[in-house]
Amino acid sequence: MGLLEVRNVFKKEGETDAVNGISFVQKPFEKIGIAGETGSGKTTLLKMIAGFVQPDAGEMYFKGQKVLGPFDQLIPGHPGIGYLSQHFELRNNYWVNDFLEMANKLSEEEASRIFSVCEIDHLLRRRTHQLSGGEKQRIALARLLITSPSLLILDEPFSNLDVMHKATMKRVVEEAGKQFNTSFILVSHDPADLLSWADTIFLMQAGKIIQQGSAAEVYLNPVNEYAAGLLGEYSSVDAALFKKESDRSELLLRPHQLQLTTKTDDAVEAIVEMVNYRGSHSVLQLAVNKERLFLVQVGISVQKGDTVYVKLVV
Numbered sequence: 001m002g003l004l005e006v007r008n009v010f011k012k013e014g015e016t017d018a019v020n021g022i023s024f025v026q027k028p029f030e031k032i033g034i035a036g037e038t039g040s041g042k043t044t045l046l047k048m049i050a051g052f053v054q055p056d057a058g059e060m061y062f063k064g065q066k067v068l069g070p071f072d073q074l075i076p077g078h079p080g081i082g083y084l085s086q087h088f089e090l091r092n093n094y095w096v097n098d099f100l101e102m103a104n105k106l107s108e109e110e111a112s113r114i115f116s117v118c119e120i121d122h123l124l125r126r127r128t129h130q131l132s133g134g135e136k137q138r139i140a141l142a143r144l145l146i147t148s149p150s151l152l153i154l155d156e157p158f159s160n161l162d163v164m165h166k167a168t169m170k171r172v173v174e175e176a177g178k179q180f181n182t183s184f185i186l187v188s189h190d191p192a193d194l195l196s197w198a199d200t201i202f203l204m205q206a207g208k209i210i211q212q213g214s215a216a217e218v219y220l221n222p223v224n225e226y227a228a229g230l231l232g233e234y235s236s237v238d239a240a241l242f243k244k245e246s247d248r249s250e251l252l253l254r255p256h257q258l259q260l261t262t263k264t265d266d267a268v269e270a271i272v273e274m275v276n277y278r279g280s281h282s283v284l285q286l287a288v289n290k291e292r293l294f295l296v297q298v299g300i301s302v303q304k305g306d307t308v309y310v311k312l313v314v
């Protein structure tokens with residue numbers, strides 16, 4: 001039995017079919033990552049799963065029991081499901097310690113383990129308005145964890161964080177999953193957050209899941225250009241360019257699937273249009289007639305305007 005079963009849910013928001021027939025099963029301890037363009041229905045889906053938005057049709061079952069919507073019960077939400085909104089607010093003027101104590105369902109010892117995993121021990125004697133954005137986010141996460149949820153739903157938990165705070169928050173989420181056997185659904189606009197973390201990735205468009213699979217499956221075999229673009233840079237090239245046999249006329253290639261080479265019969269001649277320096281590597285943008293190719297280069301050996309030769313490495 002799945003931990004969570006979502007069965008053909010629909011939700012209209014205004015004139016939009018915000019969620020337009022979504023079904024999936026989440027296994028216990030599975031980490032699901034969701035990517036989708038803005039307005040594709042991610043938040044609406046998450047809020048329905050958490051019991052905060054009433055579906056127009058369809059049902060969700062959590063541990064075999066129907067998740068009730070806000071029309072079905074007085075206090076919306078599900079005790080086994082924690083939901084951290086991208087627009088969460090901590091109530092002002094509380095001592096962090098008191099604020100957390102109100103939600104705590106665990107022993108003092110267990111709670112303090114969570115505070116330590118969330119790296120907030122040193123913040124317990126502060127007031128809730130005396131915190132940075134990243135600190136607030138970790139406290140909001142700790143507050144959810146001490147309600148002992150089996151499923152944590154995180155809606156863009158890393159947005160609005162600087163590189164350091166983001167790294168801390170990612171570590172905390174990773175550690176929380178390991179230590180407390182929590183299952184997760186996480187939305188992020190940054191492919192790197194999902195690719196390195198998720199067991200399963202869902203790609204959403206116009207209220208539907210258009211592709212799902214492991215990180216490698218969806219990264220390397222996107223169903224279309226939109227799906228490719230959600231998980232990072234790609235080149236869309238005519239299969240004939242590399243004399244490649246393919247069921248598709250258009251190949252969707254990731255930057256590591258192309259390499260610079262010497263002039264050979266198979267190599268494709270290209271002009272360097274741009275060198276995007278990324279610190280550890282550069283992403284080159286090359287032009288072949290009207291096609292644009294992107295490839296990764298470690299160490300800068302070419303400049304804008306150079307003629308280079310490219311081969312396929314798949």
Ligand SMILES: Nc1ncnc2c1ncn2[C@@H]1O[C@H](COP(=O)(O)OP(=O)(O)OP(=O)(O)O)[C@@H](O)[C@H]1O
Pocket residue numbers: 013014015016017018036037038039040041042043044045
């Ligand atoms: N309260 C509302 N009233 C009217 N339309 C809404 C409402 N909430 C959401 N929508 C619409 O439903 C669609 C899905 O919105 P949703 O917030 O679920 O998308 P999202 O994928 O989470 O977007 P983002 O990445 O920007 O957060 C959008 O077209 C949005 O404009």
